[in-house]
Amino acid sequence: MEKRNYRNTGAEISLLGFGCMRLPRIDPEKQDINFAQAQELIDMAYAQGVNYFDTAYMYHGGQSELFIGQALKKYPRDSFYLANKMPVWMAETKEDVDRIFQDQLKKCGVDYFDFYLCHSLNRGHWKRLREFGVYEYLSEQKKAGKIRQLGFSFHDKPDLMEEILQTYTWDFAQIQLNYLDWDMQNAKRQYELLEAHGLPCIVMEPVRGGALATLSPEAAALLKEADPTRSIASWALRYAASLPNVMTVLSGMSTPEQVQDNLQTMTPFVPLSQEETALVYRAARLYLESRTVPCTACRYCMDCPAGVDIPLMFQIFNRFKMTENGADARSAFAAAGEEKQAAHCVSCRKCTQHCPQLIDIPERLKEVEELARRVSR
Numbered sequence: 001m002e003k004r005n006y007r008n009t010g011a012e013i014s015l016l017g018f019g020c021m022r023l024p025r026i027d028p029e030k031q032d033i034n035f036a037q038a039q040e041l042i043d044m045a046y047a048q049g050v051n052y053f054d055t056a057y058m059y060h061g062g063q064s065e066l067f068i069g070q071a072l073k074k075y076p077r078d079s080f081y082l083a084n085k086m087p088v089w090m091a092e093t094k095e096d097v098d099r100i101f102q103d104q105l106k107k108c109g110v111d112y113f114d115f116y117l118c119h120s121l122n123r124g125h126w127k128r129l130r131e132f133g134v135y136e137y138l139s140e141q142k143k144a145g146k147i148r149q150l151g152f153s154f155h156d157k158p159d160l161m162e163e164i165l166q167t168y169t170w171d172f173a174q175i176q177l178n179y180l181d182w183d184m185q186n187a188k189r190q191y192e193l194l195e196a197h198g199l200p201c202i203v204m205e206p207v208r209g210g211a212l213a214t215l216s217p218e219a220a221a222l223l224k225e226a227d228p229t230r231s232i233a234s235w236a237l238r239y240a241a242s243l244p245n246v247m248t249v250l251s252g253m254s255t256p257e258q259v260q261d262n263l264q265t266m267t268p269f270v271p272l273s274q275e276e277t278a279l280v281y282r283a284a285r286l287y288l289e290s291r292t293v294p295c296t297a298c299r300y301c302m303d304c305p306a307g308v309d310i311p312l313m314f315q316i317f318n319r320f321k322m323t324e325n326g327a328d329a330r331s332a333f334a335a336a337g338e339e340k341q342a343a344h345c346v347s348c349r350k351c352t353q354h355c356p357q358l359i360d361i362p363e364r365l366k367e368v369e370e371l372a373r374r375v376s377r
């Protein structure tokens with residue numbers, strides 16, 4: 001496993017990081033983690049050199065922290081790096097910030113976090129962070145040794161990132177970076193800003209919630225033709241890891257096959273050549289022509305007051321766009337249940353303010369509704 005030196009401190013971080021947001025579940029419809037299966041994945045990754053593990057307060061409905069704390073207990077505390085995050089939007093008062101942080105230490109069963117992030121900063125969350133003195137609170141925790149490195153994860157426009165970087169001193173930052181978002185969501189500009197500020201970059205969503213692990217049939221064929229031995233997902237991981245200021249690439253792994261494939265990609269790591277980079281951009285263009293919804297299934301938009309299961313609706317829609325299989329879409333809509341259908345959306349727009357992908361959810365749900373109607377005829 002390739003390791004990268006964190007800011008010349010001697011800390012060697014694995015180029016592949018384990019994201020604990022898509023762990024194996026007992027029931028695919030529910031958030032509950034299958035602890036035994038998930039432990040196997042962690043053990044597999046750790047045995048082959050993965051030493052960076054990333055969790056958050058709301059992953060798996062709060063269970064991810066409990067799980068990872070338990071899963072890593074058998075390993076020496078100084079043999080891995082644990083990252084966690086402060087969800088400012090879940091704090092109603094300043095006191096909540098302290099309560100959440102203390103709760104996180106307890107749930108993970110640790111005395112300190114190696115990396116700690118202000119979670120998912122956008123304009124609204126940034127405002128709240130400043131109102132509640134969250135940075136100042138976390139800096140105190142850092143002084144007290146409860147946090148080793150303090151950073152933020154980011155989902156907004158580069159001008160806000162510039163403001164955040166100029167307002168406080170940070171140790172690192174985490175951005176959504178992949179070959180689709182390099183231009184589409186200004187990942188290039190964000191990456192350059194971090195580089196200019198001397199901050200290591202942690203990559204989230206390198207395969208965009210799985211979309212870049214499958215692509216559209218035409219785009220996938222292009223990559224398969226170039227190298228039939230490599231998985232489609234491996235191109236996306238290599239794209240992100242080829243950037244020199246990237247410290248680790250997080251992957252939310254759910255199966256032993258995914259873990260194995262990612263380990264193989266990073267061991268040894270071979271950066272993309274210029275020709276290969278041009279090829280993934282061609283694949284991205286083909287994929288975009290398929291008009292799928294760029295949903296990563298993060299569920300930040302949930303719960304919808306009208307009962308719509310937003311990520312599930314987009315998942316069914318996207319699968320149809322890839323396969324054109326109307327019978328499959330019809331049974332998937334039926335299995336979802338009447339109460340979760342896109343048709344219930346009342347366009348209140350409560351969800352859109354939480355979507356890191358800036359998807360116009362009610363507008364795109366109209367397309368889903370239309371599809372559901374069409375396949376049920």
Ligand code: SF4
Nearest residue numbers: 304345346348349351
């Ligand atoms: S806009 Fe539609 S999907 Fe979004 S929260 Fe409102 S009703 Fe639910």
Ligand code: SF4
Nearest residue numbers: 295296298299301355
């Ligand atoms: S619609 Fe946006 S917030 Fe909701 S699951 Fe998809 S990417 Fe996440």
